[in-house]
Amino acid sequence: MAGAEPMGKSGGVALFWNNLGDVKLMSMSRFHIDVSVVANNDKCWRLTGLYGLCDMDILGHQCTWERGRNTNYWIEIRLDRVLANAKWLELFLTVKVYNLEGSPSDHSPLLLVPESQHKWVKKHKFRFENAWLLEPACFQIVKDYWEDHVTHNVMHKLSNCAESLQVWGCEITGCFQKRIKDCKGELKVLRNKRDTQYVEEYEATKK
Known part of the structure; x- marks a missing residue:
């Protein structure tokens, strides 16, 4: 038996065992008790009680x-x-x-x-999404803008190029969000299916 006294009517835990095996107290307080158990079959496991x-x-x-x-x-x-x-x-x-x-x-x-x-509603600052790097159009937008505005200073180029990317990126991000939403819907439908075909579809969608 192991236990900690309560404070008034608050807290206090106790653990009793009988033929459980070798029980080792790891830590204890008024609100928890944690033991390691080596059972009679030599299997070791952990028991934590919380109050x-x-x-x-x-x-x-x-x-x-x-x-x-x-x-x-x-x-x-x-x-x-x-x-x-x-x-x-x-x-x-x-x-x-x-x-x-x-x-x-x-x-x-x-x-x-x-x-x-x-x-x-708040004003969104420009944020470059790493997923855009997978889209060839992203590189092309930056390349075209840089080449078409050679007379502009660097800060002006960066600011306006960011605006172009943000407009284009809203459409791309929207597609990603729809695809994620659709995938989650498919996973929900397939989750509890146990036929081989459905399991394969679940794993493919999960990836």
């Missing part, structure tokens, strides 16, 4: 880890979680946790959004 934390709901697909897709041993479980205590939840009443599907990893990344996202 006063809420396991937050996930929006989207409920499983966060998978293995063996397209095999007879395909499994999905909710392995990753977001925990918070009551005081933190009172500070962020509109908090949300999203499962971001489509990761190349066997784990899905979780997105924590503490507060509601309010939209506002």
Whole structure:
């Protein structure tokens, strides 16, 4: 048995075991207890008990880890979680946790959004997108502008070339965003399909 005394009615944890194997206390406080266990079959595992934390709901697909897709041993479980205590939840009443599907990893990344996202209009500064480098038109726009305005100073060239790229880039970025949205929609439909054809389509879309 291992445990920590509460302070009044707050905190305090205890762990009891019987024939569990060799249990080693790693760390402990009024709000947690962490042990390492070597079971009777010599397998080692870790047990951590937490007091006063809420396991937050996930929006989207409920499983966060998978293995063996397209095999007879395909499994999905909710392995990753977001925990918070009551005081933190009172500070962020509109908090949300999203499962971001489509990761190349066997784990899905979780997105924590503490507060509601309010939209506002602001003036956007020019920002060069690395994805534009994959488009031949990007190089051509810069080349043409530089050659057509040889008498302008460098700062003037940079400013106006940026404007040209921004106008062109809005269309390209819009295409990327639509493709990403379409891919996410396809992944959502294919996620729980177990036929070989659907699994292959899922993996191809995921890439």
